[in-house]
Amino acid sequence: MSAIQNTVRTQLGAAVQRNKALSIDGILERMFAKTFTGLVYPQIWEDPEQDMKALNIQHTDHVVTIASGGCNIMSYLTAQPASITAVDLSPAHIALNRLKYTAALHLPDYDAFYQFFGKANVKGNAALFDHYIAPYLDQQSLDYWNGRKGLRARRIDMFEDGFYRYGALGKFIGIAHFMSRLLGVDYKEFLACKTQAEQEAFFDAKMRPALNAKLIKFITSNRASLFGLGIPPQQYEALAGAADGDIHAVLIERTRKLMCDFPLHENYFAWQAFNRSYKQDGTGPLPLYLQKEHYETVRNNVHKAEIHNRNLTDLLEEMPAETKNCYILLDAQDWMTDQQLNAMWKQIDRTTQSGARVIYRTAGTDDILQGRVDTQILGNWHYDQQRSQALNLEDRSAIYGGFHIYTRK
Template identity: 60%
Template sequence: MSDAITVREQLGAAVHRNSALSKTGLLERIFSKAFNGLVYPQIWEDPEVDMAALEIEPHHRLVCIASGGCNMMSYLTAGPDSVTAVDLSPAHVALNRMKLAAARHLPDHESFFAMFGRANVRGNADLFDRLVAPHCDAATLSYWNGRRGIGGRRIEMFEDGFYRHGMLGRFIGSAHLLAGLFGVDLKSFLACRTPEEQATWFEANLAPVFEKRLVRWIAGNKASLIGLGIPPQQYDALAGAADGDMLAVLRERTRALFCDFPLSENWFAWQAVARGYGENGPVPPYLREENFDALKENAVRATVHNRSLTDLLGELPAGSRHGYVLLDAQDWMTDRQLNELWSQITRTAAPGARVIFRTAGIGTILPGHVDRAILDRWTYHAERSRAWTRADRSAIYGGFHLYTLDG
């Protein structure tokens, strides 16, 4: 059986809950098929919150779900012993491996930032060909040298605005078109200089859009949020945060993204509005000039695998890992999948190990779903989790959660 077939089967196992002939089952299959391509050009979780919760030390060995890689790359700036990243999307794996090779072999922060910060610079493809490609594995090379329809090689996305690509990039582009349909120029938000101006701008410009009939229809359609990387089962959890009123959830979380953090500190708001990082705006830790030397030195400590987290953990020694980053993947899982995952997490966790994850809904999803004999070995930090939920600048999730292994 080929690796590609195995990954497709794992994607199906992760997402498919209903018959392919049902409406929900069809949406599940559309979602899993999309994950064979690029979904997240950048991750939509705040790595600074992750790093604070993980309390990374030099001897720590971390395991994470890769997604767009901003998390893995940022953790490396803190100098852990190792980071092992996994993802079921071959595109995400290729992106993460390229980022690692670029960190090691590009000569300076300026060239690294041109590639992944500005991500729209003519000459980035040549930079890849000369300095990064010789250090990439065959699968990564094949992906970035592959064609994107009539638009040239995939690597050329870094010359015409990488963050406009992928499922998330296209979703944000659609949001700009929708706002423009109602006379709102989202980029005008960048003129705000204080949180008070941000709140005033939101109430005057975006809040009325959520009252439009078309927007109400879109919010009530599960297919419309696949572009955000939200499968049908997670849609239900997201809507459940407001008693089934998806429009209310989207309005509040959009308000939080635009208003709860100063624009000068929130690179997620920049991504949503400018569709990229600002020239002098905020960026995640791995893109900061002061962190580049540490990133270059530590990039060799990370590995990226195209497989499921549970399978990978099954091959690791007992008691060998200190931190686990699950993103929001558990929202998709059945009880059986959750128990298999947490059995392996508990087996491989060192005393005091930390697990962090996010949920579309507000509360932790584990009680009542993970076997009590497993969960009783872990302590849930409710107050600290609520504080980090409030601190997460991405603002899209209902909850951030921290568990630590007792003993």
């Protein structure tokens, strides 16, 4: 095993493993950590437009974020911040982010960029990679994308075969589509809906009965069933806690929100969930970074983004005091022990400038910091409960129970 692989396994183990290896919880935690050594999110599943409303990113702001699939970082670049520093524990996510940065700089035009990441299923994308991207990519990322996928193909060939169908999330959605067909649900009917009223009618007539099938209830009662959504065992418990332990009720409500609370022509998360790609004719909703009007802005600012295969707390420890303005923690705190939370928030508090903003999401509905993070640290911050709740309602990804905003006093 290489030194890089050893480091990754150690970092992932520290992030998610709390129990003895031979216990049921310990086995599940190690299974989840194994999932994260590969590609999990071909597309991030947090709504960057709500992030940007909460953060109000300025040209002088220095942003720190967890990367995941990188759609968030690429979209934040449309606000033209001073810098974006990202971290992720998955080597595959590191390679994907660096692929996006390099492609934005070196692909010849918007059409090529959109073909590669918007359609992501066009023959010739591997040739675009070889000609325009590979010569400028760092060696580790180049080795990843040139690595084997199956017996003959390279990983980069996923962009010729429907990239968003890959990774743990893509495969999870694929299994969900298979189960849906068995239960008589045709998502083509849903994607043809013209109004939210039609979307709601489809959900009530087709989707709700399918979700209430005994087979679905049995599958979702297993804590490992949601690994494909990037939900570890401890976060599964928080998710269930949002409905007094009834995980099935939570999944029905989150699915209803995804399918009904936003018009289909505005919600690219719904297209990814039920079409397994963005709308193929190019007329559907897209992340900000894939919209043509933002292409030049992204291209001109992508040099400001950097990513590290590091634990966020460790990286913050190396940063100078009072130098950062915006922190995006995704849902990582749901995984953390009190000791890990306090270590991270100590560094956030040290590196932040006055007026800085922190945002994060939770599987459950409630803020998880009160009573867990040292009051001397948390006392320096203001929790905006009203705005947090409002933006959570507007989050089109619909998967989380809580969206939370803290501002440095």
